[in-house]
Amino acid sequence: MSALDSFKEKIDGRSAVIGVLGMGYVGIPLAISMANAGFRVIGFDINKPHIEGLNNNKSSIKHIPDSDIKMMKSAGFYATDDFSKTAECEVLIICVPTPLDKTREPDLSFVTATMDMISPYLRRGQLLSLESTTWPGTTTQILLPYVERAALTVGEDFYLIYSPEREDPANADFSTRTIPKVVGGYTEACLEAGTVLYESFIDTIVPVSSTEASEMVKLLENIYRSVNIGLVNEMKVVADAMGLDIFEIIDAAKTKPFGFTAFYPGPGIGGHCIPIDPFYLTWKAREFGVHTRFIELAGEINAAMPQYVVDKTVRALNQAGKSLKGANVLALGIAYKRDVDDMRESPSAVVMELLQEWGANVAYSDSNVPVFPKMRKHQFDLSSVDLNPENIAGYDAVILLTDHTDFDYEMIRENAAILIDTRGKFRDDTSVVRA
Incomplete structure (x- = not known):
């Protein structure tokens, strides 16, 4: 044998x-x-x-x-x-x-x-x-x-x-x-x-x-997602400047039965794959004298989204006569995607870090992540806070970063002094800041 x-x-x-x-x-x-x-x-x-x-x-x-x-x-x-x-x-x-x-x-x-x-x-x-x-x-x-x-x-x-x-x-x-x-x-x-x-x-x-073809398959799959998320994140910024609802636009576009796949914007990209995999190819492509401009541009757009969220928070506080420095800000959802406990490359951690750099007092609530984990890039000595009307009302601004299904969105809406929505959960409420 x-x-x-x-x-x-x-x-x-x-x-x-x-x-x-x-x-x-x-x-x-x-x-x-x-x-x-x-x-x-x-x-x-x-x-x-x-x-x-x-x-x-x-x-x-x-x-x-x-x-x-x-x-x-x-x-x-x-x-x-x-x-x-x-x-x-x-x-x-x-x-x-x-x-x-x-x-x-x-x-x-x-x-x-x-x-x-x-x-x-x-x-x-x-x-x-x-x-x-x-x-x-x-x-x-x-x-x-x-x-x-x-x-x-x-x-x-x-x-x-x-x-x-x-x-x-x-x-x-x-x-x-x-x-x-x-x-x-x-x-x-x-x-x-x-x-x-x-x-x-x-x-x-x-x-x-070959093994090389199999390795490239994985990169293509995630670069495809990174590029399309980068596109829709950029479209969100443009639509917001025009006073348009990007989620309404996506929902209408996806009714086309061919030639369009719906991707949705957010505060950035997370998980182990999409933020990282494209750069494996850009690094390897340089060995062959190839500059992957399209892939790198998508990465730049996605990496800029946490700062976009913070900028929107600064403006919202400013309109209320407050400064981000010294403000109490609550991050809602810090896992990289809905209903998981995975913090790998989560854009929420970047948003929290930027807020802290501006002098804000940052807290978070995420039942999936009861204690902020040890990470290679980001460190916070924080535990998840309980969500109740009194707690929500105690923050100068609340930022929805990950739309977990266990959040009581109506309670959050009713009690948040300033609510910044990065996931389109409150799209019909004009008092909510879209980011």
């Missing part, structure tokens, strides 16, 4: 052990899906409290219930920081962060640190999949040398693939199983092995010609 046939047999028979490296917003849903499909999964992470929580059936992510972790445990799952256990796995899937550094260049330190930890334990018969977003060429230029130094032959006794994550936290319409999975292999045998793996727990597989 060939090495590839043996690998397929282990996947088909569910005897393969799966190692997920990085148990966060991508790794946990992936592990749950594989456990549901009958695989034994080992979760690897360097965060000891996080590991202890998982091993005690505790989910660290709001939209993933503890019962899902308990289900994994009953299927043989456990979490560990002992990376020598990767030798027990037939499949290793890397789901670690790939942020930008201070100069907005790709930071692959989490990927390389992971490879440093697992490289002594790489062995024949394994498949290594990278799911972290990165620039085209990362799999072959960064991961492949580790495998070759282990005296393994990719495509013969070891399989190397890139398959971009497509998680959308708290999306009730799509799950890990139902979102089509793009897979690119270093060789045809790698692609075949990767396809066999992912089709065992995902409904639709989309094979592409």
Whole structure:
């Protein structure tokens, strides 16, 4: 039996052990899906409290219930920081962060640190999949040398693939199983092995010609969103200057049954993908002498939106005879999107920082984020405040930044002295400031 046939047999028979490296917003849903499909999964992470929580059936992510972790445990799952256990796995899937550094260049330190930890334990018969977003060429230029130094032959006794994550936290319409999975292999045998793996727990597989093509797919998906959000954010500024309601305009435009997809403005862009992924491509494109002006312009527009929100707040306070300096300002919703607890690259944190720089006293309310988390860029020693009429009335200005469904919007409207709306929730109220 060939090495590839043996690998397929282990996947088909569910005897393969799966190692997920990085148990966060991508790794946990992936592990749950594989456990549901009958695989034994080992979760690897360097965060000891996080590991202890998982091993005690505790989910660290709001939209993933503890019962899902308990289900994994009953299927043989456990979490560990002992990376020598990767030798027990037939499949290793890397789901670690790939942020930008201070100069907005790709930071692959989490990927390389992971490879440093697992490289002594790489062995024949394994498949290594990278799911972290990165620039085209990362799999072959960064991961492949580790495998070759282990005296393994990719495509013969070891399989190397890139398959971009497509998680959308708290999306009730799509799950890990139902979102089509793009897979690119270093060789045809790698692609075949990767396809066999992912089709065992995902409904639709989309094979592409190479790992580079698969890496570029992920960037295109998120650059498409970044550019269109940048466009509609700019349109919001123009419409506001003209006294027009951008949300009315979008709702009318989306009645066209072809040629238009609705995107909505906000206080900026957040999450790990859209604010970061475009710059992976702009950085890599420079190597080929290409200047990605369109992508960079969209990034500039989106990055300017928090300042736009603060400027609107300054004007609103000024019209009420108040200054932003010394004003008490409440940020409503600080997670990057509705009904999640994910703070990665949240524009709300930027707005809060700018307000503080102007001398405002900043507070926030978000039941999804009870305590402001430790972040690489932003630090606030704050906890979420309760929303009630007395509290709302005590602030000079209230800014709706993330439109969570658990907010009592009518109570907020009735009691806020000045209400700034960045999400179009109060579009029919002319007393509310649109930002």
